[in-house]
Amino acid sequence: MPATIRFDHAPEAPRGDTQRTGCPFHDVRSMLRDVGLRPTRQRLALGWLLFQKGDRHITAEILHDEATRARVPVSLATVYNTLHQFTEVGLLREFAVDGSKTYFDTNVDEHHHYFVEGDNQVLDIPGDLTMAAMPAVPEGYEISRVDVIVRLRKK
Numbered sequence: 318m319p320a321t322i323r324f325d326h327a328p329e330a331p332r333g334d335t336q337r338t339g340c341p342f343h344d345v346r347s348m349l350r351d352v353g354l355r356p357t358r359q360r361l362a363l364g365w366l367l368f369q370k371g372d373r374h375i376t377a378e379i380l381h382d383e384a385t386r387a388r389v390p391v392s393l394a395t396v397y398n399t400l401h402q403f404t405e406v407g408l409l410r411e412f413a414v415d416g417s418k419t420y421f422d423t424n425v426d427e428h429h430h431y432f433v434e435g436d437n438q439v440l441d442i443p444g445d446l447t448m449a450a451m452p453a454v455p456e457g458y459e460i461s462r463v464d465v466i467v468r469l470r471k472k
C-alpha cells in the first residue's frame with residue numbers, strides 16, 4: 318500500500334504578537350524581541366517593509382528596491398543578511414525557484430507554491446496537497462520539509 322502523506326496546513330500558531338497596537342513599527346519591534354533579535358534600526362525598517370503588507374513572497378532584490386524607494390539606506394548584502402537572520406529565527410521561510418532565485422515567504426505555515434513562468438510570480442497553493450508514494454529516506458535521515466513548486470504557464 319503506498320504511503321499517503323498529507324500536507325495539512327499547520328494549525329494557527331501563536332506568533333507572540335498578541336498585543337497588536339496598530340503601529341507597525343511597534344509590532345515589528347515586539348516580533349524581533351520575541352525571537353531574540355535586537356531591534357536595530359535596519360531590522361526594524363526592513364521588517365516593517367516585509368510584514369506591513371500581509372503574506373507575500375519577496376526576493377532580496379525586490380526588498381532592496383523597496384528599501385531604496387522608502388529611503389532606507391541599506392546595502393543589498395545587508396538585506397540578504399537580514400533576510401537570512403529572519404529565516405533562521407522562523408519569521409520567514411526560504412525557498413528556491415529556478416535554482417538561483419531565492420524567495421522569502423512571510424507565511425511560515427506549511428504550504429506550497431505555484432510559480433508562473435515568464436512573470437516570475439509566486440502564488441500560494443490553497444488547501445493541502447495529497448502526495449502518494451514518497452521516496453524512501455536514506456538510513457540516518459528524516460524528511461525535514463517538502464517544498465512543492467507547481468510551475469504554470471499561459472495556455
Ligand SMILES: [Zn+2]
Pocket residue numbers: 374422424428429430440441
Ligand atoms: Zn507562500
